[in-house]
Amino acid sequence: MKTKIHGIAGMVALLTISTFWMSTILVELFGSHDAIALVKRLIIWGMCLLIPSLIATGISGGLLGKENKSELSRRKMKRMPIIALNGLFILLPSAIVLNYLASNGAYSNTFYLVQSLELIAGAVNLFLITANTKDGFQLTKHPTNS
Ligand code: HEM
Structure with a gap:
C-alpha cells in the first residue's frame, strides 16, 4: 500500500x-502573450497538484527508505532535499512572479x-x-540492489 501510494504520487x-x-517552452516559442499569460495561470493551479504530490512522495519515500537501506535507496533519499528546496525557493x-508579470502584460527583461x-x-x-522514478522501479524489481 505504501509503495503504491508512493509510486502514484511520484x-x-x-x-x-x-x-x-x-x-x-512551447507557448514561449509559438504562443501569443495571451496564451503565455494563460499558461502561467494554469501553472499556478497545477501547483495545487504538484506540491501535495511531492509532499506525499517525500513522506512515503522517507518511510520506504527506513526499510530499504540499499545504495539506490540512499541515492534517492539524497536527491529529495534538492528537489524540495528547488521547488520551494x-x-x-518564479511561478508566482511570472503569473503576476504576465497577467499585467509586463513582458520585460525581468520576465x-x-x-x-x-x-x-x-x-x-x-x-x-x-x-528517482527510474531507481524506484529498479528498487521494486530488485529491493536489495546497490
Ligand atoms: C520525487 C521523488 C521520488 C519519486 C518520483 C519516486 C518514485 C518512485 C516510483 C515510481 C517507485 C516505484 C513504485 C512501484 O513500483 O509501484 C518508487 C519506489 C521506491 N522508492 Fe521512490 N520516489 C521518490 C522519492 C523517494 C525517496 C526520497 C525515497 C527514500 C529512500 C524513496 C524510496 C523508494 C523505495 C525504497 C522504493 C521501492 C519500494 C518497494 O518496492 O518496496 N523514493 N519510487
Whole structure:
C-alpha cells in the first residue's frame, strides 16, 4: 500500500512538472502573450497538484527508505532535499512572479530573466525526479540492489 501510494504520487509529480516545462517552452516559442499569460495561470493551479504530490512522495519515500537501506535507496533519499528546496525557493516563487508579470502584460527583461531561471531549475528537478522514478522501479524489481 505504501509503495503504491508512493509510486502514484511520484508519477503524478513527474507528469505535472514535465507538463509545466513542455507547455512553457512551447507557448514561449509559438504562443501569443495571451496564451503565455494563460499558461502561467494554469501553472499556478497545477501547483495545487504538484506540491501535495511531492509532499506525499517525500513522506512515503522517507518511510520506504527506513526499510530499504540499499545504495539506490540512499541515492534517492539524497536527491529529495534538492528537489524540495528547488521547488520551494525557486520554482514556486518564479511561478508566482511570472503569473503576476504576465497577467499585467509586463513582458520585460525581468520576465525573461525569471523565466530562464524557472526553466533551468525546472530542468534540474525534472532530471532528479526522473532519476528517482527510474531507481524506484529498479528498487521494486530488485529491493536489495546497490
Ligand atoms: C520525487 C521523488 C521520488 C519519486 C518520483 C519516486 C518514485 C518512485 C516510483 C515510481 C517507485 C516505484 C513504485 C512501484 O513500483 O509501484 C518508487 C519506489 C521506491 N522508492 Fe521512490 N520516489 C521518490 C522519492 C523517494 C525517496 C526520497 C525515497 C527514500 C529512500 C524513496 C524510496 C523508494 C523505495 C525504497 C522504493 C521501492 C519500494 C518497494 O518496492 O518496496 N523514493 N519510487
